[in-house]
Amino acid sequence: MKRFVMCALLIGAMSVGSAFAGGAAEPDEVTLTIAGRDGAFGDALELATAEYSERNPDVRFEILKLSGPELLEQTVIELRGGRGAFDLVMIDDPFAPQMQEAGWLIDLEEMYDRHGVELDDDLIDNIVTLGRFPYSEDGTLYALPYVGNVSLFAYRDDIAGEYGFDALETWDDALEFARLVHENEPDMAPVLFRGVAGNPIVTGFMPIFASHGAQVLDDAGQPAFDSPEALEAVEFFLELAQYAPEGVVAYESAQVRDALLAGTGAMAIEVWPGWIGDMEDPEESEVVGLVNVAAHPRQIEPPAPLLGIWLLGIPVGSEHQEEAFDFLRFITSAEIQEKIARETGQAPTTESVHKIPDLIEQYHWYPAQLDALREGVARPRTDHWAEIESVLGDYLQQALIGDISAEEALERTQERVLEIMN
Amino acid sequence: MTSGLAPARRLRRLNMAKKASFFYLALAPAFIIVAFLTVYPLINVLYDSLFRYDFIRDTREFIGVTNFVRIAGESLFQRSFRNTVAFTASASILEVGLGVILALLFYGEFRGKRVAMTIIIFPMMISTMVISAIWQMMYHYEIGVLNYLLRMAGLYPVGWLIDTRIALSSVVLVDIWQWTPFAFLIIQAGLNSIPREYFESASIDGASYTQIVRRITLPILRSQIILVLMLRTIDTFRLFDKVYALTGGGPANATRTVSYFIYDEGFRYFNFGRASAASVYVLLFVSVLAVFYIRSMFKEGKQ
Structure with missing residues (x-):
């Protein structure tokens, strides 16, 4: 009897413990996990996510700030397993075709259609193509350009x-x-x-x-x-x-x-x-x-x-694809790209931000950068x-x-x- | 009489069998866990090494021993292997040699012994990445303290991490700095377990300090020295983190090791078949070394 009572107490304690493990969460609250880069890229992500959470209090973020090799390693292992641990992933553009070919990212065009919205035409066409598979203007869109890096x-x-x-x-x-x-x-x-x-x-x-x-x-x-x-x-x-x-x-x-x-x-x-x-x-x-x-x-x-664009895509396994899509549109919008450029110096991916006069004063290479983004060449598309x-x-x-x-x-x-x- | 004894013997046997089955049953969970954690990955690596295995596409094509043959013929793997052997031999021998010298120095009592020991042991307690960052700054060609001192002395600066002839030795030096304390501690423990009477009677008989060390101390410490040598050999053969943080395998592959080769194949190119084949080579080489050391230790034990 004594043993039985002890066992019952132990099971009870474990159940209560597991119920409260991980802290209390609001029923409608969503946490988006972003596999991103470290350094200034990470700071820019923090800035954008904070802004988004302010406007959408039900959405929280967890950002993994990883070095380039770590990000690739963790992204491949996670997306291959398809466990849905990441809701958004930053992708160095040369690796995008492999991920798209493997079917790890959702088709963004379907998302645009479903939401009845259009792809932002302020995004620079030449670098939007990097998120398409096969790599051409007609390819299906799987990722959006988030950092306008160009050499x-x-x-x-x-x-x-x-x-x-x-x-x-x-x-x-x-x-x-x-x-x-x-x-x-x-x-x-x-x-x-x-x-x-x-x-x-x-x-x-x-x-x-x-x-x-x-x-x-x-x-x-x-x-x-x-x-x-x-x-x-x-x-x-x-x-x-x-x-x-x-x-x-x-x-x-x-x-x-x-x-x-x-x-x-x-x-x-x-x-x-x-x-x-x-x-x-x-x-x-x-x-x-x-x-x-x-x-x-x-x-x-x-x-x-040479283009070195960082793209953002939504993994097929993500359980919060709708919220991730909304955030993706938010972070690639001219408003947020401008805010990020102003506060962190990260290169924008929209045309209009490159033409803001006081930003050109701050970063006098913006006209050259915009030309380079429009004319730049991608690294060879090979696995x-x-x-x-x-x-x-x-x-x-x-x-x-x-x-x-x-x-x-x-x-x-x-x-x-x-x-x-x- | 016999018929009376037989049931008792049977009962004893039954009891023994019961005890034995309980013993195996009790051991089974631990055995299964160990088998799962060691044997299963080994079999998996061996299996994968026989395939052209693209992890991203999840495609496998059976190619037999092609991965082994190709890798063995590649100059990058050969260079990585040579670097690893050179690193292992120099680092482990120097670490153990210095560990012995330090243990002998610290055998007697002297003022400040505890403070000195704490300082010596300190590097072993710091994370390898932190150590690498510290040494990277010290080795820096333009602003590093080592070249600053050389310039002060009117000498030419040295390309510690950028000269192909020196870079591997620079990594060896960092490993020695970090892991000599480990050899020192184990050998010192062995030294402290030797009865002092041995040394005293040898001294009374007129043996010099060098004779005592050569004829008494080192032979008694032999098994500890072999043990440390084995542990350091196995550890240094897997060298990856220091190279990753200090040189990235460069310059011109002068510090690229087999572990780095495996990392690149596995986690940069996701060629798991080739990475597994290279791992099997490492496993074989380390196993041969381990068997050699273990046999030496057993031989020593018997003597």
């Missing part, structure tokens, strides 16, 4: 002027500028870029690669690293890299940004809007009004800004992009260090990418 080119306007350049229009101009700075400005790094193997070095190199007329994949979808244009691009990159700081192979975005803002770098072959938000803030920057942020120089081909980028980045860095020649780097890249793709 730009930055150089010290004042120093370039001293050496007789009105603008650095071609890559040859950039090389000549680097040479002159090297000869005349001993305390200044003539050229800056991210030299870490993999994505960082490749991202900086891609505009050079494209403007030399080289391609990652040819029209038949096969690797094209064995072309004369590719060789010319790598040789040019190595020539320019001679003027980079000695420790450039360990340079990440923080080093490039810090050198640029501290006034110790004359030119960065790759900057992203998120890095330079403080450039015109005298408290953070030594170069207020001195840096020109523009589209990349041309060479054989016109400038080829193997992560591997290709890694292989190219490895060999490019080996060439940069001097372990192998430009020719060897491309030969090995071509060989390895062929193996990966077949």
